[in-house]
Amino acid sequence: MITHRYCSQCGSGYPQSEEQPAHLRCVSCGAIRYDNPDVLTLAAVYAEDKLLLIQRGADPYKGKWALPGGYVERGESVEAAAARELREETGVNVDPYLFLAHGVISVTPINQVHVCLIAILDKIVEPIANEPEILAARWFSKDEYPLDNMWEPARNISAEAMFRPCVTRTISVIQQTDNAIRVIHTDVGLSHPWRNI
Ligand SMILES: [Zn+2]
Structure with a gap:
């Protein structure tokens, strides 16, 4: 493009x-x-078996629901970018080190690569939508998940796959390449230490 x-x-x-x-x-x-493609980060944040979504206030996909997220800025890690976007869009603070790698989603028609991260919080934190860029921010249970009103890049991911990490407490990996997607289920748990480098 x-x-x-x-x-x-x-x-x-x-x-x-x-x-x-x-x-x-x-x-x-x-x-x-x-x-070259832009790198965006998406934050799948769960608490009490619910997932935090934002309703987009700007085009493209205005009015559609999406994971919080946005462009990774110069010199920024994807984890720091996810925490920053989450805070800016919803007012919810998450320690960047809480994020686990969750998905690599190439969206070639719009020349973007989305790196999806996951974080599970102990308790729901009431979000505050940063209007007008964000129309609404709220927690959804699996039964409430608005698949039909999700933005296009997330339409291929079922509620089943989306909520699996909080249901099974294991990591699943979502991978989307040209014209194909797969969800790789693992029995790997959600808690892993970091090692300083
Ligand atoms: Zn020239």
Whole structure:
């Protein structure tokens, strides 16, 4: 999804075509501009067998429910980004070190890679939606899970798979590649120590 029209080095226009090359090379100065996927982090936060979701207040997918999350910023770990986005969107504070790796979801049509993390809290914390970017934030039980009103990137993941970690207290891994998705169930528990590096 190349959208750049002008070279950032010399200002020359790129030739416009229907093709979507992996990178653009300026015909005037030779500078190469990459348009690599953006990395986003999604936080699947559970408490008391419920999952915290936000209702998006902006396009794309305005009005749809989604996991809290957003762009990983320069120099930021995905765990820190997840904690920051969660706090900004819902007012809920989670220690970044509580997050476990949960999913790697390539969304190639929109040139994004979503890294999904999971955290299980002891108790529900009442969320506060950060309007107008976030229309609402609330906890859903498995029976309430709004699959039909979830944003597009999450529509392939069933309530069963979404709630499995809090039901079984084990890690499952969600993997989405080009045109295929799988959920890998493990018997690995949710508690693991970190080792300093
Ligand atoms: Zn140039």
